[in-house]
Amino acid sequence: MLSKTTFQDEGKTLPQKDISEAAQEVARRRKLDPTLLEMIRRWWQEKYRLPSNHELFQTSTVFDLLVDFWEDYYHRNALEAYRNEKGEIQFSNTGDELIDKWEKELADGKNPDYMEAFSEEEINRLNELRMRGTTKFGKSIPRPTTTLKQTADTVTEDALRQGLEDPAKRPFVYKRFSDPDPNE
DSSP: OOOOBOOEETTEEOOSBOHHHHHHHHHHHHHHSOOHHHHHHHHHHHHHOOOTTSHHHHTSOHHHHHHHHHHHHHHHSGGGGGBOTTSOBOOOOOSOHHHHHHHHHHHTTOOOOGGGGSOHHHHHHHHHHHHHHHHTTSOOOOSSOOSHHHHHHHHHHHHHHTTOOOGGGOOGGGOOTTSOOTTO
């Protein structure tokens, strides 16, 4: 009982097709070029596992549906909530004024002074420990290190010298960059 007739979908007239072909064409169009309401309807159905003719969907305004969608999106993609106008992630309102200040400076293209997080006494203690660490073992640690590999290798060498690490017990995920790749 599939009759040939003309169907319309939101102002788009479909040529003479049977009802199954027309429904397939409407679904294809909605998938390939959905309207905002169609995208929100699909998201809502998947989230709530209810049909779009349900009273909760039918009584919601488009604005309420969009707010619900974006809340859900930012919940699943938390970092996206911190994107600024340039598309860069910039944390704000972290609850720590110093972190917020550093984030603003980074966003403005400046290099923050991270040492301001420490008191004068703490800075002196860090310098003392650094100096002791560079001479205690008879080897000067190159500072500043310029690559991640150099930093990782330096930390590993320090740990080995101090007896803090046993290379035989080292899990694969903590291998040094200079170690050969066992898969090669």
